[in-house]
Amino acid sequence: MAYLAKYVLRGSRLAAFYKRGYSTASPWVFSEEVRQAKSEGKPIVALESTIITHGMPYPQNLETAKQVENIIRERGAVPATVAILKGQLTIGLSEEELTYLAQAKGVVKASRRDLAPIAAAKLDGATTVAGTVIAAQLADIPVFVTGGIEHYLTHGKHSSIVIAMKLLKCFGIADWVNTYACGGVHRHGENTLDISADLNELGRSNTLVVCSGVKSILDIGRTLEYLETQGVCVCAFGETSDFPAFYTTRSGFTAPHRVSDALQAARVLHASRQMKLASGIVVAVPVPQEHAMDEKIIQEAINNALKEADRNGISGKEVTPFILAGVAKATSGASLNANIALIKNNAKVGADIAVEFKKLKNVDDSKNAFNIGLSKGAGKCTSNTSRHFHTSCSRRADESPLFSGDKNCVGDVLVIGGANVDRIYRLKEEGAQVSV
Secondary structure (H helix, E strand, O other): OHHHHHHHHHHHHHHHHHHHHOOOOOOEEEOHHHHHHHHHOOOEEEEOOHHHHHOOOOOHHHHHHHHHHHHHHHOOOEEEEEEEEOOEEEEOOOHHHHHHHHHOOOOEEEOHHHHHHHHHOOOOEEEOHHHHHHHHHHHOOOEEEOOOOOOOOOOOOOHHHHHHHHHHHHOOOOOOOOOOOOOOEEOOHHHHOOEOHHHHHHHHOOOEEEEOEOOOOEOHHHHHHHHHHOOOEEEEEOOOOEOOEOOEOOOOOEOOEEEOOHHHHHHHHHHHHHOOOOOOEEEEOOOOHHHOOOHHHHHHHHHHHHHHHHHOOOOHHHHHHHHHHHHHHHOOOHHHHHHHHHHHHHHHHHHHHHHHHHHHHHHHHHHHHHHHHHHHHOOOEOOOOOOOOOOOOOOOOOOOOOOOOOOOEOOOOOOOOOOOOOOOOOOOOOOOOOOO
């Protein structure tokens, strides 16, 4: 009976969901794979699309995107890459759509402020962390995987980007330095107020974001402080509480909390949703040790790039690609390999968390369906007791219910299963006595 109630409940919820979210008039649509995963109750992991359009050249961008999606599938979850195609917010991309996006020109980066204009103009858009979190919230996808807590393309007409590209080509390094990451508070942010919209979005959603911490080119300390102000729960993932700095396993800062594995992370997400906190969770996963960079080399490269940027009058949004180019130069391109390695590792962790969270949620759904059945079968109660069992139709009103201490509850019989036993007695004449 509990299973039947759960099935009926799930069916009604899904029907209401698709009526609201998958109609042709909806501002967003699902891919067939994600739609089927929704209907079958499978775990889903959201992915951003900026890495495809603003991160790498074709076909490397397409190959990396497919590899990340396949890793998630292999771990038992379903990938949902988010993008805006011809003004339509699309959650989950087909192979044809991935290929189209990987080669498309003029794709706009889509954060919260950009979603409506892109949709209204029927343009193509690649969602940033903030844009993807919004889509995940709309579609009730609780887990989102990215690189670290900034998406900057090195191509463009700005002088600093041109200089950076020349530096990279001189050293035979690939012509991209995007980090597929979440934004933070930039250095000197206390004066410029240069704070990524990603942080605000994390504070207003209930999404768990798997990343590799904050890039060391940002102000990590102030980023953590800002996340605290926004009510975002930050957890280090693994054996230590060290907060990672994207290329390196340590940043010099300690995360407020730590989870040792995917199950613990899923429990944090589960508890947060049960309490309806409506604020996000950051699970900071360190880059795999074999791909981790030397902290001193990274920091020295950043400091030198900052000085060079200051001498050349480079400021604003041009600073980040210039610094990233300097890091790539100083590491002979190893930082780019670390970038790919960490996003693949994050995909594994994110998929595992999504699978564990789905298990916890399935237990909740079963309990809720069972309790709904009980509340419908139970009788009226004159007190605040919401439900109780009755196991005997001969129970008097002044007797205490078996599972409730409330003596004022009077209700009907609830039968869970049942059995009838018939006995036939035959009277033998021998030995029978009749009294008058």
